[in-house]
Amino acid sequence: xxxxxxxxSRPLLLKFQSLIALFVLCLGIxxxxxxxxxxxxxxxVLRQISVNVCISTGMTLVVLTAxxxxxxxxxxxxxxxxxxxxxxxxxxxxxxxxxxxxxxxGAVVAGLGTGTALGWFNGWVITRFRLPPFVATLAMLTIARxxxxxxxxxxxxxGLGDSFDYLGTGWLLGIPVPVWVSGLIVALAVLVTNKTRxxxxxYAIGGSESAARLSGVNINRVxxxxxxxxxxxxxxxxxxVTARLDSAQPNAGSSYELDSIAAVVIGxxxxxxxxxxxxxTVQGAVIIGVLNNxxxxxxxxxxxxxxxxxxxxxxxxxxxxxxxxxx
Amino acid sequence: MKKTLQYVVLAAVLVLVAFKSVYFEKLSxxxxxxxxxAAGKFDAASYxxxxxxxxxLPATAQAPDLSALLTELKANPQAAFAQSHALxxxxxxxxxxxxxxxxxxxxxxxxxxxxxxxxDVQLATEYxxxxxxxxxxxLIRNQDFDNTADLNALAEQLNGLIRARVVPGLRADxxxxxxxxxxxxxxxxxxxxxxxxxxVMPLAVTFxxxxxx
Numbered sequence: 001x002x003x004x005x006x007x008x009s010r011p012l013l014l015k016f017q018s019l020i021a022l023f024v025l026c027l028g029i030x031x032x033x034x035x036x037x038x039x040x041x042x043x044x045v046l047r048q049i050s051v052n053v054c055i056s057t058g059m060t061l062v063v064l065t066a067x068x069x070x071x072x073x074x075x076x077x078x079x080x081x082x083x084x085x086x087x088x089x090x091x092x093x094x095x096x097x098x099x100x101x102x103x104x105x106g107a108v109v110a111g112l113g114t115g116t117a118l119g120w121f122n123g124w125v126i127t128r129f130r131l132p133p134f135v136a137t138l139a140m141l142t143i144a145r146x147x148x149x150x151x152x153x154x155x156x157x158x159g160l161g162d163s164f165d166y167l168g169t170g171w172l173l174g175i176p177v178p179v180w181v182s183g184l185i186v187a188l189a190v191l192v193t194n195k196t197r198x199x200x201x202x203y204a205i206g207g208s209e210s211a212a213r214l215s216g217v218n219i220n221r222v223x224x225x226x227x228x229x230x231x232x233x234x235x236x237x238x239x240x241v242t243a244r245l246d247s248a249q250p251n252a253g254s255s256y257e258l259d260s261i262a263a264v265v266i267g268x269x270x271x272x273x274x275x276x277x278x279x280x281t282v283q284g285a286v287i288i289g290v291l292n293n294x295x296x297x298x299x300x301x302x303x304x305x306x307x308x309x310x311x312x313x314x315x316x317x318x319x320x321x322x323x324x325x326x327x
Numbered sequence: 328m329k330k331t332l333q334y335v336v337l338a339a340v341l342v343l344v345a346f347k348s349v350y351f352e353k354l355s356x357x358x359x360x361x362x363x364x365a366a367g368k369f370d371a372a373s374y375x376x377x378x379x380x381x382x383x384l385p386a387t388a389q390a391p392d393l394s395a396l397l398t399e400l401k402a403n404p405q406a407a408f409a410q411s412h413a414l415x416x417x418x419x420x421x422x423x424x425x426x427x428x429x430x431x432x433x434x435x436x437x438x439x440x441x442x443x444x445x446x447d448v449q450l451a452t453e454y455x456x457x458x459x460x461x462x463x464x465x466l467i468r469n470q471d472f473d474n475t476a477d478l479n480a481l482a483e484q485l486n487g488l489i490r491a492r493v494v495p496g497l498r499a500d501x502x503x504x505x506x507x508x509x510x511x512x513x514x515x516x517x518x519x520x521x522x523x524x525x526x527v528m529p530l531a532v533t534f535x536x537x538x539x540x
Binding site for chain 2: 090092093094097098099100101102103105106109110156158159246247
């Protein structure tokens with residue numbers, strides 16, 4: 001027996017494939033675990049997803065230009081550690097007998113500045129020396145992780161205070177603060193990609209870099225801006241993680257780059273660039289988050305969780321390839 | 328003109344952010360207010376001393392016998408783990424235990440004691456780390472501490488007391504064949520329970536000419 005779908009149903013299925021996958025996933029987990037569809041778990045999942053949404057939004061911008069950023073996990077760790085270190089210890093200058101203390105605002109600004117600077121450096125290296133993004137950001141992955149270890153001495157920085165922790169653990173109008181932060185970032189990113197010149201340039205570069213160059217787009221400036229934004233958004237993720245744990249962990253963010261790439265790919269953004277959307281990535285991040293949560297609730301071994309996630313990413317890329325061929 | 332105005336506004340915002348971001352004070356004043364001797368600061372060393380003397384050592388008198396605990400762990404692990412404690416979530420749990428036996432072997436890193444029922448247990452003498460001494464009694468509560476750094480400092484101070492007060496005597500007096508009574512903290516993984524090599528952080532050790540049953 002063969003299932004016959006109406007001719008016009010295929011584009012519809014393709015358009016909503018992420019949402020359909022999410023619905024099937026939620027249905028399956030809710031049938032297997034009575035803890036999944038509860039209010040507490042709902043907010044827990046959203047809070048966990050928030051960090052990946054921030055990072056993945058930046059990653060989407062990078063991937064849309066046909067690039068990749070493998071350093072986001074390490075940048076996240078360094079930004080969080082810089083913010084925590086300055087907030088907790090400030091800067092002590094023994095010579096002039098001066099102590100420079102940092103407020104929560106100062107720590108946040110320093111963390112964001114760190115992420116932006118590292119991202120900008122990625123973009124500068126990639127455009128100035130024509131390095132493949134894979135190689136340049138792989139180097140930054142190691143550099144930023146090493147700097148994090150140097151800054152923290154390999155130990156967590158804890159005791160950051162209630163005001164800072166509010167960023168990761170607080171509630172505003174009945175919704176967790178990290179959800180507000182990630183929601184705001186998504187809204188701004190949708191605005192930038194759909195309604196601004198920068199957004200059009202990002203898609204143009206990913207579609208055809210040479211055509212964009214011939215059209216007068218300043219490729220280097222756009223790419224550098226995109227990588228700086230990715231760094232800044234990784235830093236936001238770092239601040240949220242640090243605030244949530246009340247602790248900057250030197251090994252924070254390990255393998256986050258893979259989760260964010262997975263969210264981007266599952267959300268339908270082409271790794272070849274030029275095709276995809278921020279909202280698709282949000283769907284991808286939700287799928288990854290729900291999958292993580294479901295596997296934990298179903299008491300699946302962490303080792304098997306990695307295997308399952310790997311296959312889901314593989315499946316998403318295969319579907320993406322197949323769609324691209326059919327298009 | 329419009330561009331100039333933009334720059335002026337941007338500069339004003341930057342100055343305001345900078346003004347609200349940092350503050351300055353004399354380093355000597357700051358150290359006096361926040362250093363280890365500042366009033367109100369958690370003093371892990373003093374807390375550990377008091378906890379050791381007033382709570383932890385008295386609690387060992389009520390600790391379960393290690394041989395009986397091992398029997399129960401083999402027969403009914405779930406019931407046995409009801410006697411364990413831990414401050415963190417997860418499968419790592421700690422037991423406060425006491426036991427008696429004969430010194431079977433003295434190594435660089437530990438002293439092996441053969442219990443009356445034939446089980447071997449190692450009393451650590453070299454690698455005294457972790458949270459066992461802090462968590463095993465269940466008398467330390469998360470909510471009594473402002474932050475995890477203080478909890479970590481307490482664990483380190485208690486381990487320091489073990490190194491300073493228990494280990495030297497244990498190393499000096501342990502001879503193969505001598506009878507020993509001990510109290511200590513035992514760490515076990517609830518999900519991956521291995522009872523073939525047990526290591527106890529020693530809290531109190533006494534040697535006697537004969538093994539008491």
